[in-house]
Amino acid sequence: MNPYLPYEAEIMERHQETDTVFTLHLRLTDPEMGRSYQFQPGQFNMLYLFGVGEVPISISSDPQEPHLLGHTIRSVGRVTEGMAKLAVGDRIGIRGPYGRGWPLKAAEGKDVIIVTGGLGCAPVVSVINYIMKRRDRYGKLTIIQGVKHPRDMIYREQYDAWAKIPDTRVFLSASSGEALWPWHVGSVIDLFSEVKFDSAVSVSMMCGPEGMMIAAIRLLLERGMPEHSIYMSMERNMQCAIGHCGHCQYGGKFICKNGPVFAYPDVKELLGIKGF
């Protein structure tokens, strides 16, 4: 693939997850491109709405099924609002995959703690699916997900299904509750008091608002998790996605190329500093 050139993809399926969040399943229209395309959980594609613009979006589907690429998108601005209007059969451009994904090899044999806030679950849902299909290679799986409001909760049925799988625990929270919300009401950080883990054999992967990740990291460190066992996915505005334009510069690193997944020690000096 030419890294600058978008390739045409057809929308094969479209799911409305919430009022503002939808998932597009895309298939590259060039069969040879489709066959050679491969990605790792945690990587992203640049999706191009023809005549409007391009945005980075994580790949949320299973890497073993790269012929159908899932992207869960929140409609927030010019490009994503345009994408929200697309229907099955419409075409968009894709270039990618880009960036470094989650450390799934390094996590083999360990317990995995996934912490997400809001739409942060999109980049890690492919990790969850990956581990579910290779359950014998990983220890206990703990999934901690927080949203602002119950109506922001996406993949609701999937969380129910995951919670029933042996050695898998799911903790959900919403900052404000409603009558049919059966889980915790409050911050996702509150859930940590319920979560038991052995920090010596655990790896944590997190994605979501930076304030949430900073608070979660503080708790994990207090409970003895080594810094190098904590990984996070970072977001910044992007343009080239291949480390050339500098739009996503984060200190001495480029999020598109050195990330979006970073080990905590690689970014800890910059986290929470305004302007970075």
Ligand SMILES: Cc1cc2nc3c(=O)[nH]c(=O)nc-3n(C[C@H](O)[C@H](O)[C@H](O)COP(=O)(O)OP(=O)(O)OC[C@H]3O[C@@H](n4cnc5c(N)ncnc54)[C@H](O)[C@@H]3O)c2cc1C
């Ligand atoms: C590696 C990576 C993976 C991403 N994965 C997903 C995903 O799976 N699903 C998803 O919905 N979004 C994802 N995003 C964010 C997505 O790229 C932006 O929301 C998108 O660029 C918005 O474009 P727009 O033209 O619709 O909105 P714009 O008109 O560009 O912006 C609308 C609003 O969103 C803010 N904004 C724009 N981009 C970002 C950003 N990157 N971070 C924080 N605020 C931003 C702007 O400041 C503005 O307030 C990802 C971003 C990165 C860097």
Ligand code: FES
């Ligand atoms: S988007 Fe251009 S350097 Fe990262």
